[in-house]
Amino acid sequence: MVFLYGRWRFARAGASLPIVPTTHDVGGASEFGPIVREAGEPPFHHEWEARVFALNRRLLQLGLYNLDEFRFAIERMPADAYLTSSYYEKWFLAIERLLAEKGVVP
Amino acid sequence: MTQRFHTGDAVRTRAANPDGHTRLPRYLCGRRGTVEAVHGVYPLPDERARGIALTSCTKEALYTVVFDGREVWRERSSEPLSISADLWDCYLEPERAAK
Amino acid sequence: MASRVGALVAKLEAKGIVREAELDAAVEAFLLSTQRAGGPALVARAWVDPAFRARLFADANRALDEIGVDMTHWAQVKLRAVENTDRVHNVIVCTLCSCYPVSLLGPSPSWYKSLAYRSRVVREPRAVLAEFGLKLDPGIEVRVWDSTAELRYVVIPRRPEGTEGLGEADLAALVTRDSLIGTAVCRANSAG
Numbered sequence: 001m002v003f004l005y006g007r008w009r010f011a012r013a014g015a016s017l018p019i020v021p022t023t024h025d026v027g028g029a030s031e032f033g034p035i036v037r038e039a040g041e042p043p044f045h046h047e048w049e050a051r052v053f054a055l056n057r058r059l060l061q062l063g064l065y066n067l068d069e070f071r072f073a074i075e076r077m078p079a080d081a082y083l084t085s086s087y088y089e090k091w092f093l094a095i096e097r098l099l100a101e102k103g104v105v106p
Numbered sequence: 107m108t109q110r111f112h113t114g115d116a117v118r119t120r121a122a123n124p125d126g127h128t129r130l131p132r133y134l135c136g137r138r139g140t141v142e143a144v145h146g147v148y149p150l151p152d153e154r155a156r157g158i159a160l161t162s163c164t165k166e167a168l169y170t171v172v173f174d175g176r177e178v179w180r181e182r183s184s185e186p187l188s189i190s191a192d193l194w195d196c197y198l199e200p201e202r203a204a205k
Numbered sequence: 206m207a208s209r210v211g212a213l214v215a216k217l218e219a220k221g222i223v224r225e226a227e228l229d230a231a232v233e234a235f236l237l238s239t240q241r242a243g244g245p246a247l248v249a250r251a252w253v254d255p256a257f258r259a260r261l262f263a264d265a266n267r268a269l270d271e272i273g274v275d276m277t278h279w280a281q282v283k284l285r286a287v288e289n290t291d292r293v294h295n296v297i298v299c300t301l302c303s304c305y306p307v308s309l310l311g312p313s314p315s316w317y318k319s320l321a322y323r324s325r326v327v328r329e330p331r332a333v334l335a336e337f338g339l340k341l342d343p344g345i346e347v348r349v350w351d352s353t354a355e356l357r358y359v360v361i362p363r364r365p366e367g368t369e370g371l372g373e374a375d376l377a378a379l380v381t382r383d384s385l386i387g388t389a390v391c392r393a394n395s396a397g
Contacts, residue, residue: 019125019126020123020124020125021127024301025131025132025133025300025301026300026323027131027132027133027134027300027301027324027327027351028133028179028327029320029324029328030325030328032319032320032324032325033321034321034336035319035321035322035325035336036315036316036321037314037315037316038315041314043235043239044312047207048206048207048210048211050232051214051228051232052210053232054227054228054229054231054232055210055213055214055217055223058223058227058231062222065157066154066155067154068127068151068155069154069155069156071127071151071155071301071302072126072127072155072156074302075127083320087303087315087318089206092206092209092210095213096213099213099217104217104220104222105213105217129301129353130353131300131301131351131353133300133327133328145283148354168356170285175327175347179328184343185343185347186344186346187330187346187347187348187349188346188348188349189327189348189349189351190348190350191351192351192353192354193353
């Protein structure tokens with residue numbers, strides 16, 4: 001399976017793809033525009049977000065993965081997905097990836 | 107050694123990040139800073155992110171390092187800015203004498 | 206997304222790994238705990254009690270124990286309180302993800318987690334603060350704390366003028382969440 005990370009787009013046969021995720025590393029970038037704020041924002045905008053939050057906490061408690069693996073899974077998602085997914089969408093994609101990689105959910 | 111630096115030491119962050127997960131932001135790579143606090147020994151997230159167990163992963167000193175923001179962004183400004191980050195021992199080198 | 210999440214939860218429940226009812230209970234418990242978030246109480250105590258204030262800056266976790274606030278969220282979290290003065294204004298960010306003292310402040314606002322805030326506040330904090338309606342004198346030092354490890358930060362804002370007669374509960378009501386992040390200051394007539 002070939003994952004696309006940042007600038008790296010091709011896998012040469014026999015070569016291991018360097019994984020240097022950079023899309024998340026945004027300190028100092030200038031292209032993200034004004035800061036949008038929502039007055040009186042609720043903790044979760046949708047019920048599914050709350051479930052993702054609780055699911056992640058439970059899976060961490062169970063030790064299926066640790067917090068650093070979780071952050072790394074978010075960082076490893078394709079750049080366009082990272083830039084366009086909402087906060088809890090990113091969580092969900094990371095959880096799906098980790099569960100697949102660990103053979104918990106095919 | 108798990109702790110090479112102490113409060114007040116001048117340090118320089120590594121020039122680039124290696125493969126994998128790490129907690130040194132790119133904007134602070136290769137920058138000169140000062141150790142402002144030493145927080146004890148913590149598991150290295152770079153290893154934990156690869157699934158390495160707490161019992162066997164590297165544990166190193168974690169420091170709060172303070173950087174002059176105007177040096178970080180390489181700009182002249184009369185408005186003082188400092189940026190701090192919490193960095194593991196292996197992200198840092200002793201700072202050589204200023205050129 | 207709702208159906209994708211539901212499908213994954215169902216698969217995990219079928220494997221005996223999680224129970225949907227458990228997840229719902231966890232959400233309820235979390236939302237309840239956020240209403241008791243102790244940031245404003247911490248600041249009000251620091252404003253009225255100089256000895257507590259000194260202990261807070263020396264060891265914030267111990268100070269939290271004194272007022273009965275537990276920082277445990279994912280795991281035991283180390284907190285550091287940073288002091289706004291007439292010379293220094295502090296602001297907190299996590300440029301790499303979204304680390305935030307949830308146990309103390311409640312859930313983080315979306316703007317804190319946004320690419321725009323994460324990227325810009327380390328680069329042009331004064332412009333960002335101006336967008337939040339906060340204009341700082343040019344001589345004030347801005348200190349940005351990038352939460353890159355398992356330390357969490359809370360800003361202790363300055364006590365507003367004209368609040369000398371107020372008790373702790375009324376003072377706490379003046380402490381806004383944004384002032385604890387550093388994107389606002391407290392005012393005598395602000396709402397918590």
